[in-house]
Each structure stands twice: as C-alpha cells, then as structure tokens.
Amino acid sequence: MTQKSDRKLKNVWESRLTGTRTSAFLTEILSNSGHFLILKSLSSLILVDWFKFITDPAIYVLIVGMLVQAWYLSKSNCNRFWGNLISVSIYTLIDVPIDGLDFFQDPSHGVFWLFSLMIAILQGLRFHWVRGIDYWLIPLESLVRALMVVAFYVVVGIKSQSLIFNPELIVRFSGTATHKFLTWSMVFIGLLLGLQSLQLAKQRKQLQATAQILGNMAEWGMGSHVVATALNNPEGLAFQKCDRTILFMDIRGFTAWCEKNSPETVAVVLNEYYRCIEPAAAQFQPLKITFTGDEIMAIYARPQQGIAAAKSMSKAALEMLELYGIGAGCGVHCGSVIEGLFGSEDVRTYSVIGDVVNTAKRLESATPGGLITISDAVYQAMSQHLTVEPCEPIVAKGKTAALIAWRLI
Incomplete structure (x- = not known):
C-alpha cells in the first residue's frame, strides 16, 4: 500500500473512531466553547428584553469569538491552553474600545476571564504539560464548569438589584440557605458529571485502541482494499x-x-x-x-x-x-x-x-x-x-x- 493510500485509509479509520472535523467542531461548541455564550445569553435575556438583547453588538462579538475558538480547538494539533483564551481575548479586544472603562466594571467580564483561564490551565495540564492525571483533571474541569453557573447566578443577582460587587457581598451570598443549597448542589452535580465523563473517556480510549488493533489485523488478513471498502461501501464486498x-x-x-x-x-x-x-x-x-x-x-x-x-x-x-x-x-x-x-x-x-x-x-x-x-x-x-x-x-x-x-x- 502506498503512503497516499495508507493516509487515505488511516483518515477513514480516524473519522470513524474519533469523528470528522465537523463533528469535532460541534462537539467542541457543545462541550466547551459554547458554555459561556449560553450562560451570558441567558443572563442578558433575564435582565433585558429581547429587542435590546438582539440589538446588542456584544452578543455577536461573543458568537464570533466562540466560533473561532471552537474551530481552532477542533483541530487535532491545537494548543488547548491558548485555544481556550481565544474567545475571551476577541471579546475583550473588540468590546473595550466600545465600552471603555465600563467594560471592567461588568462582573460578567471578570467571570468570563476567570473561568476561561481556569479551563485553559486545566486543559493545558491534561493535554500538554502533565500526562496521566486525567483521573483528577476531568472531574475537576467538570466542577469548574458547574461553578460557572453559580458565578453567573451571582452576576444576575448583582445586576438585577444594582448592587456593587465586593467581598462582603460574597460572604452574604454564601451565608444564605438557598444559596448554600445551590452552590453545593452544583458542586456535587459537577463532580458526578465529571466522574461520568471520566468513565466515558476511559471507555472511548479502550474502544479506539481495540478498534485500531482489529483494523490492523483486518488489513493484514484482508488487505487495505477490503478494509476501505468495508468502511465506505460494505455492499461493495x-x-x-x-x-x-x-x-x-x-x-x-x-x-x-x-x-x-x-x-x-x-x-x-x-x-x-x-x-x-x-x-x-x-x-x-x-x-x-x-x-x-x-x-x-x-x-x-x-x-x-x-x-x-x-x-x-x-x-x-x-x-x-x-x-x-x-x-x-x-x-x-x-x-x-x-x-x-x-x-x-x-x-x-x-x-x-x-x-x-x-x-x-x-x-x-x-x-x-x-x-x-x-x-x-x-x-x-x-x-x-x-x-x-x-x-x-x-x-x-x-x-x-x-x-x-x-x-x-
């Protein structure tokens, strides 16, 4: 088999095992890059009417930033640390000239940067810097995403009551029974979802490794032509x-x-x-x-x-x-x-x-x-x-x- 046909067959295998670039793009939006957009949009819709929401240019800047980030992170050779900072960087660079110093007074922007950095660090550790600690990082990343919901809950409360964000406000928030329930509920839900994601990731790796072995054995016994035909057009056999x-x-x-x-x-x-x-x-x-x-x-x-x-x-x-x-x-x-x-x-x-x-x-x-x-x-x-x-x-x-x-x- 030539290098060209070998690459072609390998691409077919990889697309079946790990998905296409399109599926990777959609997965990235749903599992990572689209989270802030969803929470930001929900908080804005709760605080303002539909017309003001759809005429706010900031939301479209956020959409563009999210799409660029998802496109980059869907590449197999991307840097997960820097990639997770694309959306927040685009949003900041475009919105600061529009809002001026008021940009930094909005607590949602601080939440955006804080959680973008946390996710970037966790994914940088998991994919680039420290290997073999997925058991800890995947549940921790899920916990961070769950706490982002709590953070936006606080932001909506601050904005709806025109309060000033300060440490005393956080102390009062954490002392309320309903807020305690919400926070701890999200902590446990985040951990449970993280453990489930960890289990699914382990099973996916095992299935991919098994499928690779079976694919190699099939090619050795059947030949590359049959394997490619079986993947692309089973009726052709x-x-x-x-x-x-x-x-x-x-x-x-x-x-x-x-x-x-x-x-x-x-x-x-x-x-x-x-x-x-x-x-x-x-x-x-x-x-x-x-x-x-x-x-x-x-x-x-x-x-x-x-x-x-x-x-x-x-x-x-x-x-x-x-x-x-x-x-x-x-x-x-x-x-x-x-x-x-x-x-x-x-x-x-x-x-x-x-x-x-x-x-x-x-x-x-x-x-x-x-x-x-x-x-x-x-x-x-x-x-x-x-x-x-x-x-x-x-x-x-x-x-x-x-x-x-x-x-x-």
Missing part, C-alpha cells in the same frame, strides 16, 4: 465480476534448498524475503497481497500496476535471493474474475477466483528464476509500453490450447 490483474511469484528450487538448511534458517530467509518483496509490491497499490509459503500472490486493478509491481518485485527478489543461490519466477495475467469474500460464516477472506487466476499461476510455474512471463492479454493491453520476446507456447494443465505468452526483457 458482495460477489461481483470485474477486471483484475493477477501476479504470482514463487521461489525456484525452494523445496530442495529447504532440505539442505535448518528450519530456523528457512524461517529467517523466508521472512527476509517477505520483507524485501512486500514493499516492492505495495508501492503500486495492490488490492491484496497474500503470502503462502514461498509463493506470493498480488491482486491489482490494472495491468500497468501489475507489470510495474512485477519488475520491482523481481529486482528485489534477485538482489536478496542470489545470496542463497536461488531465484524467483513471476507470472502476470489479466481478465475477468469473481471478486468478494469467500469462506464460511465464521471465517472469510477477500479473494478472486476464475480462470484468470489459474492461468496466472500456470505462467508463473513456467517461468525460470529471475524472469517475468506475461500473458498475451497483458501484452495486448500494454504492447506499446513493453519490451518483450515471445515464449514457446505454454502447455498448461486443464487448458485445451497452449498459452501464448511473452517474456519481459
């Missing part, structure tokens, strides 16, 4: 007739060579062979690569990919196998096959079947080590781009007529 290019490569004299070497040596050499050949095959976007003993089968969408892969794989095999006095022959054929998931209810694998597969294998079997044999169908599809020499017609098992084949030069 049904049996279908399509044109495919089939490539087989097999080591010549491998059985005899194995008899002369220890099983440990054979395993090491075979694994080294796989590591050399797989990148050569993968760079031309195979739909699937299968290793069976010393045989390699690769499925491609077009003959051009199959031929390029055959050349690259043969070169890699020659450089690696000549050290052991052996070589690999390669055969390529193209045509209509039946493609889909084959197997039982419990075990299935993506593959292709048909005469094209059998013919490709016959071509490979008739090819000496270090050479590439292609079918006449492949030659006709790419005759202007290939340098070949004719082969003796290949008499293949199960074929009534000899196969017309060509040898790449």
Whole structure:
C-alpha cells in the first residue's frame, strides 16, 4: 500500500473512531466553547428584553469569538491552553474600545476571564504539560464548569438589584440557605458529571485502541482494499465480476534448498524475503497481497500496476535471493474474475477466483528464476509500453490450447 493510500485509509479509520472535523467542531461548541455564550445569553435575556438583547453588538462579538475558538480547538494539533483564551481575548479586544472603562466594571467580564483561564490551565495540564492525571483533571474541569453557573447566578443577582460587587457581598451570598443549597448542589452535580465523563473517556480510549488493533489485523488478513471498502461501501464486498490483474511469484528450487538448511534458517530467509518483496509490491497499490509459503500472490486493478509491481518485485527478489543461490519466477495475467469474500460464516477472506487466476499461476510455474512471463492479454493491453520476446507456447494443465505468452526483457 502506498503512503497516499495508507493516509487515505488511516483518515477513514480516524473519522470513524474519533469523528470528522465537523463533528469535532460541534462537539467542541457543545462541550466547551459554547458554555459561556449560553450562560451570558441567558443572563442578558433575564435582565433585558429581547429587542435590546438582539440589538446588542456584544452578543455577536461573543458568537464570533466562540466560533473561532471552537474551530481552532477542533483541530487535532491545537494548543488547548491558548485555544481556550481565544474567545475571551476577541471579546475583550473588540468590546473595550466600545465600552471603555465600563467594560471592567461588568462582573460578567471578570467571570468570563476567570473561568476561561481556569479551563485553559486545566486543559493545558491534561493535554500538554502533565500526562496521566486525567483521573483528577476531568472531574475537576467538570466542577469548574458547574461553578460557572453559580458565578453567573451571582452576576444576575448583582445586576438585577444594582448592587456593587465586593467581598462582603460574597460572604452574604454564601451565608444564605438557598444559596448554600445551590452552590453545593452544583458542586456535587459537577463532580458526578465529571466522574461520568471520566468513565466515558476511559471507555472511548479502550474502544479506539481495540478498534485500531482489529483494523490492523483486518488489513493484514484482508488487505487495505477490503478494509476501505468495508468502511465506505460494505455492499461493495458482495460477489461481483470485474477486471483484475493477477501476479504470482514463487521461489525456484525452494523445496530442495529447504532440505539442505535448518528450519530456523528457512524461517529467517523466508521472512527476509517477505520483507524485501512486500514493499516492492505495495508501492503500486495492490488490492491484496497474500503470502503462502514461498509463493506470493498480488491482486491489482490494472495491468500497468501489475507489470510495474512485477519488475520491482523481481529486482528485489534477485538482489536478496542470489545470496542463497536461488531465484524467483513471476507470472502476470489479466481478465475477468469473481471478486468478494469467500469462506464460511465464521471465517472469510477477500479473494478472486476464475480462470484468470489459474492461468496466472500456470505462467508463473513456467517461468525460470529471475524472469517475468506475461500473458498475451497483458501484452495486448500494454504492447506499446513493453519490451518483450515471445515464449514457446505454454502447455498448461486443464487448458485445451497452449498459452501464448511473452517474456519481459
């Protein structure tokens, strides 16, 4: 699989596991950046009428600041500390020239800055500065959000009664039974919601880690083409007739060579062979690569990919196998096959079947080590781009007529 297709498949996985940028943007608004806007809007609506509310330019500045902050924080590589200060900074920079020094007399602005800084510090600790303390920071962050409701409750009380904000006012507020009930209720609700968020975050991480492992295993067993198809278009995995290019490569004299070497040596050499050949095959976007003993089968969408892969794989095999006095022959054929998931209810694998597969294998079997044999169908599809020499017609098992084949030069 090429880097381009690898990134594409990875993006598909990530969008399914963590959501798209749009979903991340909406989540950020609902779970973080939109909280102050909601509380500020509610407090303003309680204190003034609708007309004054919708004609106040400050609310639109706040909306713009919230949207910019949410857009930035929805990026995967954002800085959570500075990002959480975007909205309050935009609001302050635009509103101060309008309101002048009166801006700093409004207690809601002090609440805005105080809680923005608290959330920024907590998220900076959690995402950037100190790792592994989510057990403490997530509930604490939820508690801070709950206390923001209490803070705005105080702000509404101050403004509705035209009171002056001072420490004595806070003491009187905290001494009232109803205010105590509200404050402690929000503390416990914030902690409970924080513990729930922590549990959900832990489960999400476990599910994402499990899904990543299963995705890797599925790709190893099924191939990237099947995994991408399953994610994007599951119906595409049904049996279908399509044109495919089939490539087989097999080591010549491998059985005899194995008899002369220890099983440990054979395993090491075979694994080294796989590591050399797989990148050569993968760079031309195979739909699937299968290793069976010393045989390699690769499925491609077009003959051009199959031929390029055959050349690259043969070169890699020659450089690696000549050290052991052996070589690999390669055969390529193209045509209509039946493609889909084959197997039982419990075990299935993506593959292709048909005469094209059998013919490709016959071509490979008739090819000496270090050479590439292609079918006449492949030659006709790419005759202007290939340098070949004719082969003796290949008499293949199960074929009534000899196969017309060509040898790449």
